Amino acid sequence: GAGVSQSPSNKVTEKGKDVELRCDPISGHTALYWYRQSLGQGLEFLIYFQGNSAPDKSGLPSDRFSAERTGGSVSTLTIQRTQQEDSAVYLCASSLVSTVRDEQFFGPGTRLTVL
Amino acid sequence: QKEVEQDPGPLSVPEGAIVSLNCTYSNSAFQYFMWYRQYSRKGPELLMYTYSSxxxxxxxxxxxxxxxSKYISLFIRDSQPSDSATYLCATSNRDDKIIFGKGTRLHILP
Incomplete structure (x- = not known):
């Protein structure tokens, strides 16, 4: 079956522009996570959604970052007024439910470059 | 102190050798421990999951x-070139949020 997909795979933008990154989780997975992976850094948690509950936004680095999940499926991560330090790989993961006992399945990521 | 510390490497070993990858963590409340493998230009995939010691x-x-000792290890026996990847340790003390190490880049030399 289809895994987690993300688009675009690569995005180059100019400083100050807004970008939208998309994640299509595995069908039926109720939990969805966004992470950021910078060069030489581990996965940095950004936000997670569980069903219809309010999302856990505790990892978002600034108010320029926001995310939504429509209909409990597709999610969009938006970065406003991008800065060069936003350059990273943005990874999305989904799991059946949001417990660590359920494997998180990762997408291939979106590589964002801010010039 | 970072919650999870991991040497980024790179670590290069000859094919067939035993590989030892390690992490330390700071929070004694962590109960869940994982290893993820990440190939270049791919997302991480769960390799191993353990609960407690x-x-x-x-x-x-x-x-x-x-x-x-708050120490996590992953051993790979009879290492193969296909094992070349970045290995991330991860841990959690809760049911939802996982904390990852920075990852160790491993190269298995044929």
């Missing part, structure tokens, strides 16, 4: 947790 074996891979 002890060993877990899966084929050529053995995960070991020593809670007394």
């Amino acid at each position: 002890g060993n877990k074996e899966d084929g050529r891979f053995t995960a070991q947790v020593d809670k007394s």
Whole structure:
């Protein structure tokens, strides 16, 4: 079956522009996570959604970052007024439910470059 | 102090050697321990999962947790070139949020 997909795979933008990154989780997975992976850094948690509950936004680095999940499926991560330090790989993961006992399945990521 | 510390490498070993990858963590409340493998330009994939202390074996891979020293290890026996990847340790003390190490880049030399 289809895994987690993300688009675009690569995005180059100019400083100050807004970008939208998309994640299509595995069908039926109720939990969805966004992470950021910078060069030489581990996965940095950004936000997670569980069903219809309010999302856990505790990892978002600034108010320029926001995310939504429509209909409990597709999610969009938006970065406003991008800065060069936003350059990273943005990874999305989904799991059946949001417990660590359920494997998180990762997408291939979106590589964002801010010039 | 970072919650999870991991040497980024790179670590280069000859094919067939035993590989030892390690992490330390700071929070004694962590109960869940994982190893993820990430190939270049791909997302991480779960390799091993253990709960609390002890060993877990899966084929050529053995995960070991020593809670007394807050030390996590992954051993790879009979290493293969296809094992070349970045290995991330991860841990959690809750049911939802996982904390990852920075990852160790491993190269298996044919």
